Amino acid sequence: MISVKDLKEKLKYSSNEIAPAFRRAGQDRIAQRLDECGDFVRVAYCVKCHAKHLSGAKPCRNRYCPVCSKLRSLLWVARLIPLLEHWIDGGGYLFLLNLTIKDTPTLKEGLDTLTGAWRTMTHEGRKNRDEWKTRFAGGVRSLEVKRGHNSGLWHPHYHAILLRRHFGRDWPYFSEKWQDAVRKANGRTEKGGSVWLHSVGRGKDKTLLDAVVECFKYMTKFEWHGASPATINELVKTLHSRKGIQTWGVLYGLAEQTEEQFEKSDYEDLRGFVCRACGFHEFEFDLIARSEFEADTDIGDLVKIDDGNSRTL
Ligand SMILES: [Zn+2]
Ligand SMILES: [Zn+2]
Numbered sequence: 400m401i402s403v404k405d406l407k408e409k410l411k412y413s414s415n416e417i418a419p420a421f422r423r424a425g426q427d428r429i430a431q432r433l434d435e436c437g438d439f440v441r442v443a444y445c446v447k448c449h450a451k452h453l454s455g456a457k458p459c460r461n462r463y464c465p466v467c468s469k470l471r472s473l474l475w476v477a478r479l480i481p482l483l484e485h486w487i488d489g490g491g492y493l494f495l496l497n498l499t500i501k502d503t504p505t506l507k508e509g510l511d512t513l514t515g516a517w518r519t520m521t522h523e524g525r526k527n528r529d530e531w532k533t534r535f536a537g538g539v540r541s542l543e544v545k546r547g548h549n550s551g552l553w554h555p556h557y558h559a560i561l562l563r564r565h566f567g568r569d570w571p572y573f574s575e576k577w578q579d580a581v582r583k584a585n586g587r588t589e590k591g592g593s594v595w596l597h598s599v600g601r602g603k604d605k606t607l608l609d610a611v612v613e614c615f616k617y618m619t620k621f622e623w624h625g626a627s628p629a630t631i632n633e634l635v636k637t638l639h640s641r642k643g644i645q646t647w648g649v650l651y652g653l654a655e656q657t658e659e660q661f662e663k664s665d666y667e668d669l670r671g672f673v674c675r676a677c678g679f680h681e682f683e684f685d686l687i688a689r690s691e692f693e694a695d696t697d698i699g700d701l702v703k704i705d706d707g708n709s710r711t712l
Contacts (some may be wrong), residue, residue, distance in 0.1 A: 400667055401469055402700050403453045405452050407693060409465040410437050417463060432461045440692040441666050443682035443701065452675065452701045454684065455666035455694075457708035460641070462618060471661050472615040475644075477567040478657050479539065479611050482650070483560070487607070492563040493599040495610040496573070499591040500581050502552035505639040506544065508585075509555040513542075515584030516592070517557065525578075534569060536562045537648020544638065545620045545628070555660070558614040560599065562649055570596050575586075618643045645657035672701040 401409075413433050421430040436459035445453035458467045483493060496612075500516070503509035517540075521531045540559040547554040573594045581591030597604035605613070619634065646654040673680045692698065 400673070400701065400703070401453075401456075401466070401473065403698055404436065405469065406440075406456060406466060408691065409469060409470045410689065413465050413687065416623045417465065420626050420631055421635075422496070423461070424628035424635075425440075426635055429461060429463060429635065430585050430658065432459045433464050435459055435645055436461070436464050436466050437662055437689050439686045440689060442685050442692075442698060443669065444503055445677060445679050446681040446683060446687065447679040448674060448677040450674055451695070451698045452682070453692075453698055454543070454682070454701065456689075459666065460662065462638070463687045465617070466640065468617045472612070472617075474609070474661050474664070475615045475657060476611050478653065478660075479560075480607060482653075483562075483611070486562055486649075487600050490564075493607070493610070494561045494563065494569065495560055495595075495599050495605055496559040497556065497595040498528065498559070498573075499554070499556040499594075500585070502547040502550045504552055506553045506555065506633055509553045509639065510542075510637060512581060512585045512591075513555055513557060516577065516580035519580040519583050530572070531621065532648075534561075534567060534572065535648065536564050537646070537650045539614065539644065539646045539650055539653070540673060541614050541644045542641070543618060543620065546622075546636070558616075560610060560614055570594075576604060615644075622644040665682055669701065671704050671706055675699050675702045678702075 406487050413436065418430040418433040421427075421433065437456035439457045441454045441456070443452045444450070445452070456466065458470055460467050462468070487493060488522075498513075498517075500509060500512050503512065520527060522528055537560050538561040541559055543556055543558060545554045545556075546552070573596060577592055577594050582588060585591060597610070599605050599607055599610040601607075619638075642654070644658070646652070647696060669682065674682075688696075
């Protein structure tokens, strides 16, 4: 569940920085969607003490919306963590993989190189396919698009969580295969990208929660304030109809299921949540306008009952 503070900050950031950037670029439809996000906020009144709680906001589901990106990543965390915990408990291993390529002048060039190199490494030819399948039982991969810090060029890259049945060292494999695959995809001969690999789990490089959060941050991270109309238009045009998240192997189908759940979900189920003032668990609901929500300082967060798995982002 998104917190009151987080929702207020993100709505403000969206209407002050992101929507104007899209409007400047003539992307009025997207700007309008962003401005309409959270038009109605659902308030849960405690039946016992009448304390007011945030129980959700009507999502716009636009991929550039910071509120909906957060809602989407919360949903992914909720779905993935139990599966991955189960995998570790069953004796399996997890790794977080980051794959980059050299920054590119156009986003299309960058995405074509990334997707091409991934396909080569995982699918092209029997040898590559077998090697990939032998190492990894499945995984989830997400795309992140940024502008390079100093280069002013595009910096698309992948984060992936890989599931392994048995322990193994994959660093030499990736460092060789990814370089070869990138060179093949962009037709160049110089070193084409970087690989980071971390073990995930209790007592490992990264905790499971950190790894999943890192994998499901925003798909696009920008200095929206300074983004030129040309940059915004290139972003919208190039990302149109590209999928941000894919799952395969033992996680096959999870991406489609989770995205479908996200598209349908309106307000979160309040099972497991209680009133922050008195601990009661029955509520009455009301929809209020976004402006009213932003002005109301009495609305607070529900409390999630600790089931031993409670986590915050
Ligand atoms: Zn109460
Ligand atoms: Zn939204």
